[in-house]
Amino acid sequence: MNYQETLDFLFQQLPMYQRQGKTAFKKDLTNTLALCETLGKPEQNFKSIHIAGTNGKGSVAHLLASIFQEAGYKAGLYTSPHLKDFRERIKVNGKMISETELVDFVKNNQAKFAGIKPSFFEWTVALAFHYFDRQKVDIAIIETGLGGRLDSTNVIKPELSIITNIGLDHTEILGDTLNQIAFEKAGIIKAQTPVIIGNSSGQKDIFESKAKAESAPIIYAEELLITPKLQSDLKGKYQKENLRTVYTAWWKLRQQGWMISFPQLQAGFKKVVQNTALQGRWQVLQTEPKIILDTAHNREGLVPVMKQLSTESYDTLHIVLGLVKEKKVKEILSLFPKQANYYFCQAHIPRAMNIDSLAQEAQKAGLKGKAYKTVYEAFEGAKRTASKTDLIFVGGSNFVVAEVL
Secondary structure (H helix, E strand, C coil), X not given: XXXXXXXXXXXHCCCCHHHHCHHHCCCCCHHHHHHHHHCCCHHHXXXXXXXXXXXXHHHHHHHHHHHHHHCCCCEEEECCCCCCCHHHHXXXXXXXXXXXXXXXXXXXXXHHHCCCXXXXXXXXXXXXXXXXXXXXXXXXXXXXXXXXXXXXXXXXXXXXXXXXXXXXXXXXXXXXXXXXXXXXXXXXXXXXXXXXXXXXXXXXXXXXXXXXXXXCCEEEHHXXXXXXXXXXXXXXXXXHHXXXXXXXXXXXXXXXXXXXXXXXXXXXXXXXXXXXXXXXXXXXXXXXXXXXXXXXXXXXXXXXXXXXXXXXXXXXXXXXXXXXXXXXHHHHHCCCCCCCEEEECCCCCCCECCHHHHHHHHHXXXXXXXXXXXXXXHHHHHHHHCCCCCEEEXXXXXXXXXXXX
């Protein structure tokens, strides 16, 4: 198989949450454990930090990787979903896994894994663990895909666990109350392993209960009375909470013996994009007209993004918008400004919300615009219409942002 054929195999022949939604989710770690056993338990050969949460876990993961790189450590980074290239999911010191490594891994393990029948995500986690082991990373920053307790990544024994926050997202899988979702995220808390909670979201009882059962020290970043003024090249104002969470993690990591100075922390914060190639977080593509992309896709993520958008200066606001099926559409559409020209679109994945349904719901919500069959057509329509002094915002879904990129 060549690279493209290997990707086709991973994407099309195996269940994949990114494309299909909840039918791809397996409430079981048996497969991942079997894959790791087959590979010689690579997850036991490197140190790691495990990150769960509703929003911010990708940003926190990239911030951490950046500060470790600035301190001279070899840092692995596993995140999902990708935006442009599958290989964004697995990086070492900001460099994506090579096409050859990916092809060889699938080719060498297809027969071995056949009896296990792994999902797309399980294949990807196994690949990441194998690669980080081969690369002999000093630390691997591992972001959960979904939830925590039953997420495929939850077979590692990390140095530190981090839960960024709790919000109502993926309710069709994780439960439809904050308590249920917090319980799933708290599943990454391990025996005698410190856990940082970025924002407890009113769920301290759940976290305390799990931490007590595991004899795990628990630290709440939100209770930090004094933090220095932290600056980053990530320009979303919502990053303030993520910076505080990572600052708290840095303080704990220093106690654990990791040699990362405060100047290295500051440098890591200021060079996240340069060090890790993170995209899609309040990303400004150009200035005339100004084009901003952001992957926020649930209430907790969109509220601060819409607040920041309202502070921008422009003559006319143009919004390229697409959603996925399982979101609370009415609630999400109510967060978007009515004074804007909308370009409704449907990303090229099975989970994308039907464009006619989206346009109808948007009309009911008082959002005026036109429906386009593809993200490309919607984005081109916005660019054609906008003058140099206007602003184009692209969002609503990771997949809409990915297609624009």
